[in-house]
Amino acid sequence: MWNLTRFASSRLSRTRRLFCSAIPGPCIVHKRGTDILHDPWFNKDTGFPLTERDRLGLRGLLPPRVISFEQQYDRFMDSYHSLEKNTKGLPDSVVALAKWRILNRLHDRNETLYYRVLMDNIKDFAPIIYTPTVGLVCQNYSGLFRRPRGMYFSAKDKGEMMSMIYNWPSQHVDMIVLTDGSRILGLGDLGVQGIGIPIGKLDMYVAAAGINPQRILPVMLDVGTNNQKLLEDQLYLGLRQPRLEGEEYLSIVDEFMEAVHTRWPKAIVQFEDFQMKWAFETLDRYRKRFCMFNDDIQGTAGVALAGLLGSARAQGRSLANFPDQKIVVVGAGSAGLGVLSTAVQAVVRMTGKHETAAQNFFLLDKDGLVTKERKNLNPAAAPFAKDPGQIVGLREGASLLDVVKKVKPDVLLGLSGVGGVFNEEVLKALRESDSTRPAIFAMSNPTMNAECTAADAFKHAGENIVFASGSPFENIQLGNGKVGYVNQANNMYLFPGIGLGSLVSGARFITDGMLQAAAECLASYMRDEEIQKGILYPSISSIRHITAEVGASVLRAAVGEGLAEGHGEVGPKELAHMSKEETVEYVFRNMWFPIYSPLVHEK
Numbered sequence: 001m002w003n004l005t006r007f008a009s010s011r012l013s014r015t016r017r018l019f020c021s022a023i024p025g026p027c028i029v030h031k032r033g034t035d036i037l038h039d040p041w042f043n044k045d046t047g048f049p050l051t052e053r054d055r056l057g058l059r060g061l062l063p064p065r066v067i068s069f070e071q072q073y074d075r076f077m078d079s080y081h082s083l084e085k086n087t088k089g090l091p092d093s094v095v096a097l098a099k100w101r102i103l104n105r106l107h108d109r110n111e112t113l114y115y116r117v118l119m120d121n122i123k124d125f126a127p128i129i130y131t132p133t134v135g136l137v138c139q140n141y142s143g144l145f146r147r148p149r150g151m152y153f154s155a156k157d158k159g160e161m162m163s164m165i166y167n168w169p170s171q172h173v174d175m176i177v178l179t180d181g182s183r184i185l186g187l188g189d190l191g192v193q194g195i196g197i198p199i200g201k202l203d204m205y206v207a208a209a210g211i212n213p214q215r216i217l218p219v220m221l222d223v224g225t226n227n228q229k230l231l232e233d234q235l236y237l238g239l240r241q242p243r244l245e246g247e248e249y250l251s252i253v254d255e256f257m258e259a260v261h262t263r264w265p266k267a268i269v270q271f272e273d274f275q276m277k278w279a280f281e282t283l284d285r286y287r288k289r290f291c292m293f294n295d296d297i298q299g300t301a302g303v304a305l306a307g308l309l310g311s312a313r314a315q316g317r318s319l320a321n322f323p324d325q326k327i328v329v330v331g332a333g334s335a336g337l338g339v340l341s342t343a344v345q346a347v348v349r350m351t352g353k354h355e356t357a358a359q360n361f362f363l364l365d366k367d368g369l370v371t372k373e374r375k376n377l378n379p380a381a382a383p384f385a386k387d388p389g390q391i392v393g394l395r396e397g398a399s400l401l402d403v404v405k406k407v408k409p410d411v412l413l414g415l416s417g418v419g420g421v422f423n424e425e426v427l428k429a430l431r432e433s434d435s436t437r438p439a440i441f442a443m444s445n446p447t448m449n450a451e452c453t454a455a456d457a458f459k460h461a462g463e464n465i466v467f468a469s470g471s472p473f474e475n476i477q478l479g480n481g482k483v484g485y486v487n488q489a490n491n492m493y494l495f496p497g498i499g500l501g502s503l504v505s506g507a508r509f510i511t512d513g514m515l516q517a518a519a520e521c522l523a524s525y526m527r528d529e530e531i532q533k534g535i536l537y538p539s540i541s542s543i544r545h546i547t548a549e550v551g552a553s554v555l556r557a558a559v560g561e562g563l564a565e566g567h568g569e570v571g572p573k574e575l576a577h578m579s580k581e582e583t584v585e586y587v588f589r590n591m592w593f594p595i596y597s598p599l600v601h602e603k
């Protein structure tokens, strides 16, 4: 059922070989002179060779000395390290924003160099351009704003989107990340300021999946905000009106989806950080019409499932015992319900039984344990609602502490958006878990919203736990040379591969089968030795490799379901005839790699 065979260990050297063989093809440019210097896509700063300076009318517009890409790279990293030194001791948020600014300035100026430093230093830079710092950036967006990035469609643009979409300068767009800003991480409704999230996600697409940055598009659908503070803020850059609701809202999203697919029929749209009602509704509305997915529901579910399977392995169980794991999920929103549905599907695949598949899963929301007695029970949560009294003493709305004490779960998984709900008492209660090695997933973002910190988890729940969080934490030194490993259970391990695999297969839709393939691939990635140490996910440093494997799995699933229409020169038949190894190589070949291409001017 779950193929956990490890891929060849020579994979890293193969990755390197594939990248090193890439010789940059020429790049046609229709601009000259300062227009090129001001275009971050073409700009090489002092790296323009003299011949190119002549050809492109740059002679005299730059200091005479030509600096190599490597020298530029080193110079940037030196500045970055000086900044790190100079900001030591300052509050974390000040340091994080200073680091974000220096990276953002490079992004605005020279994309090739930016993406190269990002790729090579992804472990250090992901927490700055992505979670958690991106949350701080969104909160401060209107003040930090210097220049726009991506596209903004507002409620005032109704009827205009079909023409507006042609304002985007790029001929081709492959990957779009779209938000309406209504549930930004665990920070709530940030309105137009949520644009930082699509930008950060797409940076990860470039770094991890090698999507060409000229073919990405971050999009904000500004339908207003219900955040009173923002509505009153004179500097707020979004529409100062309450959010559209109902049909009015849906008609805006419909118009956007039609406009995008009219111009770029094969573009993949990732829905990100929509409040729950719209997350489910839009997924349902579009998934059979367009190539799209909801990252918070579907990407998160795959990453969590891979982690849950890893936890079972770490607890010394065979995967066949996964259905016996008692899992308490705290948070019945788009992410929590996505995780539970996917876990139930996995149990059904393993046992063939539908009726009892959810029996070991417990769901809590802000009102406590969800049971069939719940008034106004959300239909999406209904399959996980317990019969009151199924466990003696557990009533409708039972507190998390009571649930943990009575259920003695193997896994406690938080997607509540509420920092600290796994408090000392709850964590201590987990010591009585039926498992010798309980797992804690504090998946809410950003760091302040994590259900508990890594340090508290190891301190209160015991040193033997398996721990994962959505935002990064340092490993915990437990003394006597022992390490408490911290995993980052974040959908960044899957969304880039889901998008890439869908793109290079030319999939018409993104199906459950493709998502399952992605999750299984991630689950099978880790060796037993690593899992035994409590390491559930690979190091983010190998994110390109993971993404290629995930992308290839998604591609094979699309081919298997007859949904792959091919990509570029490669048709569906060729895809169907590729071996597993060939699919991985094909995916790698389609990854963009940041190196300066020779620029050729054409009028």
Ligand SMILES: NC(=O)c1ccc[n+]([C@@H]2O[C@H](COP(=O)([O-])OP(=O)(O)OC[C@H]3O[C@@H](n4cnc5c(N)ncnc54)[C@H](O)[C@@H]3O)[C@@H](O)[C@H]2O)c1
Pocket (backbone or CB within 6 Å): 183, 184, 185, 186, 187, 275, 276, 295, 296, 300, 303, 330, 331, 332, 333, 334, 335, 336, 364, 365, 366, 367, 368, 414, 415, 416, 417, 418, 421, 443, 444, 445, 446, 449, 469, 470, 471, 489, 490, 491, 492
């Ligand atoms: N790690 C990841 O990859 C990942 C992916 C998606 C979402 N998330 C995080 O998950 C969180 C939730 O996202 P969402 O889209 O599901 O949000 P949501 O608003 O749809 O759902 C939040 C849920 O938490 C419940 N809740 C609130 N307070 C609670 C409390 N005190 N105790 C128990 N439950 C409580 C709410 O009732 C609701 O059911 C966010 O912080 C987000 O950043 C993380």
Ligand SMILES: O=C(O)C[C@H](O)C(=O)O
Pocket (backbone or CB within 6 Å): 131, 184, 185, 186, 273, 295, 296, 444, 445, 470, 490, 491, 492
């Ligand atoms: O953005 C992230 O880091 C993960 C997830 O999509 C979230 O909404 O928290």
Ligand SMILES: [Mg+2]
Pocket (backbone or CB within 6 Å): 185, 272, 273, 295, 296
């Ligand atoms: Mg998200």
